Every structure is written in C-alpha cells, then in structure tokens.
Amino acid sequence: MKTIIEPFRIKTVEPIRLTTMEERQAFIKETHYNLFSLHSDDVMIDLLTDSGTAAMSSAQWAAIMNGDESYAGSPSFGRFEKAVKNLMSFKHIIPTHQGRAAEAILFSILGGAGKRIPSNTHFDTTRGNIEISGAIADDLVIEAGKDPSFIHPFKGNMDLEKLESYLQDFEELVPCVMLTITNNAGGGQPASMDNIRKTADLAAKFNKPFFIDGCRFAENAYFIQQREREFEDESIVEIVRTMFSFADGMTMSAKKDAFANIGGWLALNDDGLAQQARNRLIQTEGFPTYGGLAGRDLDAIAQGLKEIVDDDYLRYRIRTNEYISEGLDSMGIPVMKPAGGHAVFIDARKWLDHIEPLSYPGQSLAVALYEMGGIRGCEIGTVMFGISPDGTESAATMDLVRLAMPRRVYTQSHADYIVEVFEELTEIKQSLPGYRIVEQAPVMRHFTAKFEPKN
Ligand code: F0G
Numbered sequence: 110m111k112t113i114i115e116p117f118r119i120k121t122v123e124p125i126r127l128t129t130m131e132e133r134q135a136f137i138k139e140t141h142y143n144l145f146s147l148h149s150d151d152v153m154i155d156l157l158t159d160s161g162t163a164a165m166s167s168a169q170w171a172a173i174m175n176g177d178e179s180y181a182g183s184p185s186f187g188r189f190e191k192a193v194k195n196l197m198s199f200k201h202i203i204p205t206h207q208g209r210a211a212e213a214i215l216f217s218i219l220g221g222a223g224k225r226i227p228s229n230t231h232f233d234t235t236r237g238n239i240e241i242s243g244a245i246a247d248d249l250v251i252e253a254g255k256d257p258s259f260i261h262p263f264k265g266n267m268d269l270e271k272l273e274s275y276l277q278d279f280e281e282l283v284p285c286v287m288l289t290i291t292n293n294a295g296g297g298q299p300a301s302m303d304n305i306r307k308t309a310d311l312a313a314k315f316n317k318p319f320f321i322d323g324c325r326f327a328e329n330a331y332f333i334q335q336r337e338r339e340f341e342d343e344s345i346v347e348i349v350r351t352m353f354s355f356a357d358g359m360t361m362s363a364k365k366d367a368f369a370n371i372g373g374w375l376a377l378n379d380d381g382l383a384q385q386a387r388n389r390l391i392q393t394e395g396f397p398t399y400g401g402l403a404g405r406d407l408d409a410i411a412q413g414l415k416e417i418v419d420d421d422y423l424r425y426r427i428r429t430n431e432y433i434s435e436g437l438d439s440m441g442i443p444v445m446k447p448a449g450g451h452a453v454f455i456d457a458r459k460w461l462d463h464i465e466p467l468s469y470p471g472q473s474l475a476v477a478l479y480e481m482g483g484i485r486g487c488e489i490g491t492v493m494f495g496i497s498p499d500g501t502e503s504a505a506t507m508d509l510v511r512l513a514m515p516r517r518v519y520t521q522s523h524a525d526y527i528v529e530v531f532e533e534l535t536e537i538k539q540s541l542p543g544y545r546i547v548e549q550a551p552v553m554r555h556f557t558a559k560f561e562p563k564n
Contacts, residue, residue: 112521113424113425113428114425115425115517115520115521116419116421116422116425117166117422117517120167125153125154126150126151126153127153127483128151128153128483130480130481132151133151133479133480133483134480136148136151137476137479137480141547141548141558141559141560141561142472142476142544142559142560142561142562143557143558143559143560144157144475144476144479144485144486144487144488145157145555145556145557146557147479147485149485151483152479152483152484152485153482153483153484154482154483154484154485154519154523154526154527155485155515156452156484156485156486156487156511156512156513156514156515156527157485157486157487157513158487158513158515159365159451159452159513159514159515159516160362160364160365160513161207161364161369161370161371162364162370162515162516162518163364163368163369163370163413163515163516163517163518164515164516164517164518165368165369165370165409165413166368166412166413166416166517168412168416169368169369169408169409169412169413169416172188172405172408172409172411172412173405173408173409174405175405175408176403176404176405176406176407176408176409177404178403178404178405179404180396180399181396181398182398183398183399183404183407185399185404185405185407185408185411186204186398186399186404186407188407188408188411189202189204189407189408189410189411190202191411192410192411192412192414192415193374193376193414195346195414196326196346196349196350196353196414196418197323197326197349197350197353197359197376198350198353198354199353199356199358199359199376199377199378200377200378200380200383201376201377201378201380201383201386201387202374202376203374203375203376203377203383203386203387203390203397203400204372204373204374204394204397204398204399204400204401204402204407205372205373205374205375205390205394205400205401205402206371206372206373206394206400206401206402207362207363207364207371207372207373208234208322208324208360208361208362208363208364208365208373209234209235209237209238209362209373210373210393210394210400210401211360211361211362211373211374211375212234212235212238212239212322212360213238213393214375214386214389214390214393214394215238215320215358215360215375215386216238216239216241216242216244217242217389218382218385218386218389219284219285220238220239220241220242220243220244220284221242221243221244221284222242222243222244223243223244223282224242224243224244224245224282224283224284225244225245225247225275225279225282225283226239226244226245226246226247226283226284226285226286226287227247227248227249227267227272227275227276227283227286227287228246228247228248228249228267228286228287228288228289228322229248229249229250229251229254229265229266229267229288229289229292229295229300230248230250230254230265230289230292230293230294230295231246231248231287231289231294232289232293232294232322232324233294235287235289235322235360244284247275248294249267249268249271249272249275250264250265250266250267250268250292250295251264251266251267251268252268254266254292254295254296254298255295255506257296257443257444257445257446257454257456257507257509258443258445258446258456259446260446260447262299262301262332262336262337262447263298263299263300263301263304263332263336263337264292264295264296264298264299264447265289265290265291265292265295265298265299265300265329266300266301266304267288267300267304267307267308269304269307269308269311272286272308272311273311276311276312276314276315276317280315283315283317284317284318285312285317285318285319285320285357286308286311286312286317286318286319286320287319287320287321287322288300288305288308288319288320288321288322289321289322289324290305290321290322290323290324290325290326290329290352291325291328291329291332291449291450291451293324293325293451296445296449296452296454296509297325297328297430297448297449297450297451297452297454298447298449298450299328299329299332299333299336299450300329301333301336301337302333302337302339302340302348302351302352303337305321305352305355306355308355309355309356318357318358318379318382319355319356319357320356320357320358320359320360321352321353321356321358321359321360322359322360322361323353323359323360323361323366324361324362324365324366325365325366325450325451326349326352326353326361326366327345327349327366327417327418327423328366328423328426328427328450328451329352329450330345330348330349330352330418330423331345331420331423331424331426331427331450332427332450333348333352334348334420335427344418344420345418345419345420345423346418349418357377357378357379358375358376358377358378358379358382359374359375359376360373360374360375360376361373361374361375361376363410363413365451366417367410367413367414367417368409368412368413368416368417368516368517369406369409369410369413370406370409371402371406372402372406372407372409372410374400422517426450426514426516427448427450429514429519429521429524430448430449430450430451430452430453430514431447431448432521432524433448433453433512433524433527433528434446434447434448434453435448436524436525436527436528436531437453437455437528437531440528440531440532440535441535442455442460442531442535443455443456443459443460444456445509451513451514452511452512452513452514453511453512453514454489454509454510454511454512455474455509455510455512456507456508456509457470457471457473457474457475457488457490457508457509457510458470458471458490458507458508460474460538461473461474461538461541463539464541464542464543465543466490466491466495466504466505466508467491467495467502467503467504468543468544468545468563469488469490469491469492469508469543469544469560470490470508470543471488471489471490471491471492471508471509471510472488472490472492472544472560473541473542473543473544474486474488474510474534474541475487475488475510476544476560477534477537477538477541478510478530478531478534481530481533481534482526482527482529482530482533484512484527484530486510486511486512486513487510487511487513488508488509488510488555489507489509489510489511490505490507490508490509490510491504491505491508492546492554492555492558493505493555494506496549496554498552500551512527542562542563542564543562543563543564544560544561544562544563545560545561545563546558546559546560547559547560547561
C-alpha cells in the first residue's frame with residue numbers, strides 16, 4: 110500500500126479557528142511582525158516547536174489519573190524510573206521539570222571557567238547552561254552537516270578527527286564529551302550508531318565521561334534502523350538500548366520523544382556525580398522522586414516512553430516531514446536535505462534571494478507563511494544569531510525557517526495544506542519585503558523584537 114496512514118484515530122479534538130488573510134495581516138501587524146507575540150488561537154497550524162506540543166494518547170490520560178502526588182517515594186516515580194531504565198539502563202535517573210533543568214544541574218557540576226565542552230552541535234539551552242558556568246561550548250559536527258543541500262544519511266555525526274585533535278589539544282580542560290541526537294540545531298539530523306560508538310570510544314580513550322542529549326532518541330533510532338545496514342532487522346527498542354549503552358549519562362527533554370507536555374531527566378552512572386546532582390536538584394527542582402514534576406506528569410512520561418518506540422508511529426512521523434519536504438523540493442524551494450526527524454527546514458536566504466541577510470529573509474518567509482496560510486514557523490537565522498554581545502550585527506551562517514511538527518497532532522491534509530501555502534507564496538515571493546528591527550532586547554532578541562517591513 111502506497112499511503113502511510115496516521116497509526117491512530119482521533120478521540121478528542123481541538124478546533125482550529127479558521128481566519129482570513131485580512132485578519133491575519135492585522136494580527137501580525139499588531140505584534141510588530143513577531144510570531145512569538147501572536148495569540149496561539151490566531152494560528153491555524155502551529156509549527157513553532159515540537160516541544161511539549163504532542164497529542165497525548167488515551168493511555169497517557171488514563172495514566173495521569175493514576176498519578177500519585179506523594180511528596181516522597183511516589184509509585185509514579187517508580188513507574189517513570191522503570192520506563193526510562195527499560196530503554197536507557199543508567200544507574201541513576203533524576204527527574205527534572207524539563208531538559209534545560211537537567212543541563213543546568215549537569216553543568217553547574219561539570220562546567221566552570223576555562224573548561225571546554227564539545228558536542229556535534231549544542232542546542233541553545235545547552236550552550237547557554239555551559240556558558241553561564243563560565244565554560245566554552247564547541248560544535249564539532251561533520252562538514253556535510255553544515256551544508257543544507259548536501260545529502261548524507263547521518264548529517265548529525267560528530268567529526269571524529271576533529272574531536273580527537275580537540276581532546277589532544279584541550280585534554281586538561283574537557284570535563285565530558287556530549288552528542289545531541291538528533292542534532293536539532295543542525296536540522297534534526299541523526300548520528301549513526303557507528304559514530305555514537307566511536308565518539309564514546311574517543312571519550313573513553315581520554316578518560317572523559319560521554320553524555321547524550323537524547324531529546325529525539327527514538328527518531329534517531331529510526332534513522333539508524335532505516336539507514337545503517339547492520340541494524341535493519343533490529344527493533345527500535347534494541348537500537349535505543351544499544352545507543353545508550355555507550356554513554357555514561359544523558360540529559361533529556363520529555364517534551365520531545367516521550368510524548369509529554371512537560372518533563373525531563375538527567376541520567377548518570379557515576380555515584381558521586383549523582384549525589385552532587387541530587388543535592389543540587391533538591392535546591393532547584395524538588396525532591397529526587399519528583400524533581401519539579403507532578404506525579405501525574407511522571408506517569409504520562411512512563412506511558413509515552415512505551416509508545417514512542419513504535420515502528421508504525423515512527424514511520425508515519427518521519428514520512429510526514431519527508432512528504433512536505435519532497436513537495437517543496439518539487440517546486441524548486443530549497444529545503445534542508447534529507448528532511449529532519451522533527452522538522453522541515455527551508456533555506457530562506459536562497460529562496461528569497463532578493464532580500465539580503467541583514468533584512469532577514471527568514472523573518473520575511475515566516476511572516477509570509479502566517480499571512481498567507483496561518484502557519485507559524487520559526488526563523489533560525491540572522492534574527493536569532495546575528496547579533497553579538499557588543500551589539501554589532503552580521504549575517505548568521507544560514508537563514509532558515511524551521512517548521513517543527515508537533516507529534517501526532519496534524520494529519521495528511523494539514524501537510525498538503527502546508528505545501529499548498531508554499532505554492533501560493535511561489536507566485537508572490539518576489540514581492541515579499543525585507544524587515545528592519547525597530548526595538549530589541551539585548552539578549553535573545555528574537556523572542557520580543559519588533560519589526561517593520563522595509564517597503
Ligand atoms: N536539547 C535539545 C536538542 C532541544 O531541542 C531542546 C529543546 C532542549 C535540549 C531543551 O529542552 O525545552 O525541555 O528545556 N528544544 C525546543 C525546540 C525548545 O523548540 O527545539 P527543554
């Protein structure tokens with residue numbers, strides 16, 4: 110059968126309020142062309158993030174009713190811990206309210222002035238938590254991972270040669286090696302099992318603990334099953350277990366590949382490190398059997414982890430992005446190739462080549478997608494990264510728009526609609542304006558900046 114159907118049916122629905130283009134033009138003008146400032150009920154298809162936006166299953170909602178809210182020793186924690194250990198057999202599982210809280214705890218212990226921490230590409234919050242500790246975050250992804258149009262099965266791989274010479278150069282300064290799977294900041298691209306193992310081997314050779322940022326571990330495992338011959342006959346669960354068997358610990362946002370709306374964890378094998386992490390947890394998150402979450406959240410995660418490793422779900426999940434990506438590609442719209450696990454990335458700088466980078470082609474495309482079709486994506490380019498701490502501005506490496514897919518939320522007709530909106534934009538793309546920023550915050554300006562079209 111050609112069509113890969115959504116492997117679920119819908120029991121509860123959330124209406125989408127359909128708006129007209131005129132209404133949307135007024136809404137976005139009111140927010141000074143900042144998509145973060147829109148009311149989400151004025152958005153028809155919200156692709157701002159895949160984080161915390163999943164549709165939970167009936168089994169997850171049922172699990173929520175079994176949540177036990179005891180301060181200490183809740184059976185919800187037991188179920189959560191068991192579900193995590195079933196996939197990732199780390200000794201200590203420490204719940205946190207989301208991924209960045211796990212990172213903050215880890216780097217408050219391992220970070221510090223003068224230290225350097227390598228990864229394929231650190232996600233923004235990971236980088237932020239490393240830098241706030243005084244340490245330096247370094248990205249060592251393979252060269253192929255930096256070219257949006259270059260096709261490679263594992264564009265999230267660590268550059269092993271670079272990592273080896275990095276570890277030789279900075280041996281004394283490196284407290285750990287990290288790997289983000291999938292590589293979100295590099296387009297949701299996977300790392301191969303071979304690369305995960307070799308990264309771990311290098312870390313071990315230099316006596317450094319190896320940590321995985323595992324937010325999208327199931328998507329990464331699916332790519333391994335599909336693209337790495339040795340694993341084609343293995344189940345997702347087996348692949349996941351193998352992936353994490355090489356690591357000494359992990360950070361996780363359960364808002365991604367655990368189908369939960371909130372939650373995360375820090376996992377560690379080292380007893381001493383775990384002791385320090387729990388001490389910190391008690392101060393910043395909560396008691397080690399709830400860690401900033403309600404008992405019911407822990408149960409939602411425990412059930413979500415059983416559902417996320419399903420082949421049929423992952424096939425539908427990855428295919429949705431490929432399908433949109435192929436639709437755009439066939440119209441000559443430059444997209445990141447291959448499609449990422451959780452998102453489709455459009456190269457706005459290349460597509461809207463009449464808008465120079467400092468007039469924000471990514472922002473222009475993101476605004477146009479909203480005006481034309483009520484779709485909310487996210488600029489990942491010069492607005493987000495183009496400003497340095499001293500206030501000088503320069504073009505970011507790329508000007509992309511990310512369309513991140515919430516899990517189990519949208520159907521194939523939504524995907525078709527997204528492609529059609531691009532089709533309409535193709536007709537008018539030459540008339541899309543550049544933007545200037547009229548007001549901005551000194552840091553993380555993309556969240557609150559006010560824009561004005563240039564014509
Ligand atoms: N690591 C990666 C790879 C992520 O993508 C994120 C979040 C985090 C860590 C932090 O987790 O949000 O639970 O604190 N990414 C979201 C996104 C926000 O939209 O890409 P968190």
